Amino acid sequence: MRVFTAVLLLLPCAFSLNLLMYVNVIGKSHLQFAEKLIALLNDHGHNVDVIMGMLNSYVSLKGSYGARNLVVVQFPGESPWGAVAHHLNNPFDEQSDWNRLKIESNKFLDTTEMLCDLLLVSFDVEQLLSTNRYDLALITGYDFCPFALAHYHKISPVVSYVPTPAAYAQTYYAGLPELPLYENIVFDERHDGRSTFSSRIFETLRTFKDRYYHFQNALAINNKVCARFGDDFPDVRDIAMNVSIDFTNSHPLLEEPRPISHRIRYIGGVGLPMPKPLSKELDQLLDISKKGNVIFSFGTQIGPDKISDELQHIFIDTFKRFPEFNFIWKFDGVKQMNATNIFNLDWLPQTDMLYDSRVVAFITHMGLNSFTETAFAGVPVVMIPFFADQVHNARRASAIGIGEIVRKSEITEDNLHHALEKVLVDERYRLRARELSAMISALPDTPQRVFLEGIEFAAKFKHLSSHYRLVGANHNFLVQIGWDVAAFLTVSLLISIYFATTLTIFVLKTLSTGVYVKRKTD
Template identity: 70%
Template structure:
């Protein structure tokens, strides 16, 4: 009986004070953060949130489940990044293979630095961090500002997360090497087999360039932080090496298999909603089809105004070629499609529809949530990736055998028809999609448990990062990939070759002379 009071105190002892930073790049990023906050609350942890409103088009409503929330907006509420983000303004223009960063990376860095100064100047942020003792910081891993903020306010236990596949900060400062045989960059646009020697040469050169761009892009942030906090303030890249755990929204069975570290944890699917019964109107639409229904959506960021009249006609004419199937197109709910098998809707309850057996295909931009959700539902896809990690996700669906990709610059009736024929007529795609869904649902672990136990474990130990960080984090690209050793052996072989040639030439030149004098003496 004397231990009974301790049982009542146990939940309080396990409750953590967590500082969370959300870089609000898009609506899906905010939704992912909401799910993490909700999960932390369910486990009795208290979360205070700083929201950096990088994308001013995303609106905040309510407390998002946090104990306290401090949004940091740009003056006037207008972010300088969103207005020039090419991937949103021109979503159907292809980026360069050599420079996938062309989707506004320089402007992203510049805007992030401006936002960082606003955060550091915020009296609300300063008051919150000065008055609260935090057990752990959970920070978006896209730029260095939140890590510098945590360091300044002496929060020593730090965890990163991204609502996308793992990114540069997680990979570089966890010590993961950039190997030319594997995909090293989530913005890759080539989608080619890296087993070819020429491809690996290209990938190596591009990787070197990308690392250089990354390292040099943040020099000005170091200068600004030291101007503010003194010359002794450490390099932000050194601070990022001390992250305890990196969470990525990827799913381990959907990601490309590649070398990773224990610091990187997959929590893909953690924020997906639970499917609900369909409303009567949608039920009736699904029942009209003879062979099945196909969903079509470009997500929330691509409005109907981005799809030209010519492109609309391509889609409409393609769908008309499959009269036994109905197509539910999330467009505007108004435009006349002039086709009996096309239903123009202003909104699709995507989760509810994907888990309905009458839905047998999905034409999608393959945002990460859509890709994960479709994979868990066991539905084959035609992917039309537009920007960011969507290219990566489309390539993964193709590699898994659950999807066919149509490049956004190659949207024609013939290409779309061929892709639809494969997922609708070739049973291998449907079977493979169901197999992947079965594998994912049979995993013995869950992303929820991985996330919560990872946070709680990181909060206990201050020096956890030194156990998970690969030694490559302390070395440059050339040492990580063994180029210094390769260069040494190459130089050694050249020296040996040169020495052998010189020795051979010396012998050949002097041998006739020695033979001549020997004969003369005889």
């Protein structure tokens, strides 16, 4: 028995893989997610070399993040990503829905193209990829360039991952049709659903816009890699189609039900920390309230300086209307709230507090980590989403029945009070949140297992992509959704109607002329 146990303990080392991981460092949370995946792979006995593309130069790097070898590629000065961060300067401003359809310069894709230039000429990247033999490449699924690098250095198979819900590049190259009835892009900030006819018109037009951006980006990257590796280098879109598995940081019970591919694997919650006991001070603070505590946090990107005095007063005055509940607000730890039931902290252990039964609700911007944590903990939410995937996450939580949305452009005392009253008073929200938490706990698979077994399975079977890729991946999106057939049938019908009408008119005229001639003859 002891020998058998020893063999089991040695199994991870016996199947050790050499992995290349590319991390597109878009934000701090993206880096944190990658670090958790690296730690999980290391714990399972795998070796991970990491290339970090510093799309966002405002993110600070510390240490090796568990990488065996770490190569950092960054802009010589400030990243052009700074031009994208306008949404952080005025986070409460909201564009009109139809204004989002304008064809403008896509700052994110423009920055990835400039970062690609640095990746292609990096001596450290070339040295790392040419002197190591890898069993698999694990690449952030947002941009084409690292996939082209992996192909050139004959690293196969390739697996993609994103620290957000599934990126459209993942679903598109898996062959999933971009149906306007379903959510195709998680960074859409529209609050409306997709069941109405006008919404589906909007989504169809938005799809044309995104496909235009996507084509232009692929063309630019193709030009760069062909200039670097030769004109016979394959189209990067064909390379993207040969990905074996696409990991998404979503949970199947939280994400929108939709047509799906075996390539898409949900690992939402893979990096969630285990809740720890609260400090003595926080434990005593939670005991003060009569009916429970509400924690309030907008995360790290919306600081106190972004919340105007007017908005601060709206929050404070609303919270005062619930004297039997205490509100623990991660603000600055200094400002006087002038309310006996509001406690201003400069930091709070969000995970630890959400798992405490004395916390009865959560006011949040609905970043993906917050969405996942509150769902796993079974706590209902009031959501004020700002940008990126936050509106998507808020819509999902609302659809599931665990929270209420307050639009960032419609934060008034009445709207906030109405949402809080529903979440705090209507027991259905708490019961639904608890049921969801129980469902997540009862699932037989864990995100850790899905991720590790997916990596090892893909590394073992090199041609997995040909089995998982839907036939739609070989066609453009017009063919995927059947527009070519619909157009053919429509034109055929119109032609048939035209000829039928022409023939009918001809017959009627002929008959009419014959009758007229006969009458005249008679």
